[in-house]
Amino acid sequence: MFHAPIVPRVRKRSRPAEADVPRREEVKFEDVRLYLVERKMGRSRRSFLTQLARSKGFIVEDVLSDEVTHVVSEDSHASSLWKWLKECAPKNLKTVNVLDISWFTDSMREGRPVAVETRHLIQDNFPTLPEGSTSTPVTTVSQYACQRRTTTENHNKIFTEVLQCGRSFEVEKLLSDERYQTLKLFTSVFGVGPKTAEKWYRRGLRSFTDILADRSVHLNRMQQNGFLHYGDITRAVSKAEARSLRTIIDEAVRAITPAAILALTGGFRRGKEFGHDVDFIVTTPELGKEKSLLPNIINGLKKQGILLFCDYQASTFDMAKLPSYRFEAMDHFAKCFLILRLEASQVEGGLHSADGDSRGWRAVRVDLVSPPVDRYAFALLGWTGSRQFERDLRRFARVKQQMILDNHCLYDKTKKEFLAATTEKDIFAHLGLEYIEPWQRNA
């Protein structure tokens, strides 16, 4: 059953009140102007819902002016809501849709203002009495507790609570979906982890424009570069691009130490066609000589003019602290997280670029890890992945062999000794496993 929406036509004219408020989102529905009643909803929830609606192209007014076409409330007490509305009455209150939050959640879900149905309406049960009249309807439930008899077995109250929970749940779903989508968007930026994303979300920021326009937000260098090269580094890296980068890194390494060991690792070593970055392990055959390797490679790349960003983390590796009994997300080897400039001319078949991109180059994420040579096999095994494969390998070592495996070492708890390995095959053999080729580790 439909109730004809009472939507006054809005004259197209410039609104000075709006002009000084930067409108960040595109307005899709010119004829609908929402007003969210803060009573019962609360300020922060109102602000979340306002931003959500604006992000979907709705106009949400901050004040209840007579331009408002749809008033949305979470107040389940129609009488007190209408009383309040009449007190701050704009002239055209009679032509406004006074709606339950369900109209709002339906509209957000549909991404457009849905037709107003009777179930959405908060009816004014007690129309304004003619002037001069002093009588008050006797059946109203007073909004003042001192005028109510509220017992613990108030079935009516229980019923109201169920209704309110039902409504809240819909809004909660909407918000959590919004939250999830926003956190996903924010953490897609290089250098933005879940903590930062959550902090920004709690400040009410919902888009990249919000973040970049907010003066109180401080972006570190990694995040600045994450935004600067966002399009490029969120685009997959192709196998041909990875191959070209291997040549570039190899040349930079050979220029420093001709005898250096360089291995492509990560997803590309497992034979993947595309990856989110390109991972390399680099070391020197002579133990200890690897210490100056990464800083020198970084310098070389800088001199070539292809180093767009570099976060170098010196080694914190200490054999005396092994084996480690706790799980660590990162290993202790020296490493650097880079963004390199890759020229189209250096990639066989060209770049994996966006349509119409004619720059002739793209930014690519590259990770270099530099373990001491006696740790090389463990680092290579660990960085080849996949993550699931690594997890299972470690669990197998622990549960089946009473051994501890990580990116640094393999330790036999029964014999109380470290097991040496110069190749991945050695590690599989220690574990009593048949060797598994890198391309077979895509678990």
Ligand code: UTP
């Ligand atoms: P990636 O995140 O690069 O994954 O880590 P990937 O498999 O190459 O896939 P893409 O890049 O998304 O295509 C590569 C491997 O390095 C390990 C991870 O566990 C993963 O198996 N790794 C990563 C570490 O061992 N330590 C780290 O600090 C980071």
Ligand code: MN
């Ligand atoms: Mn990778």
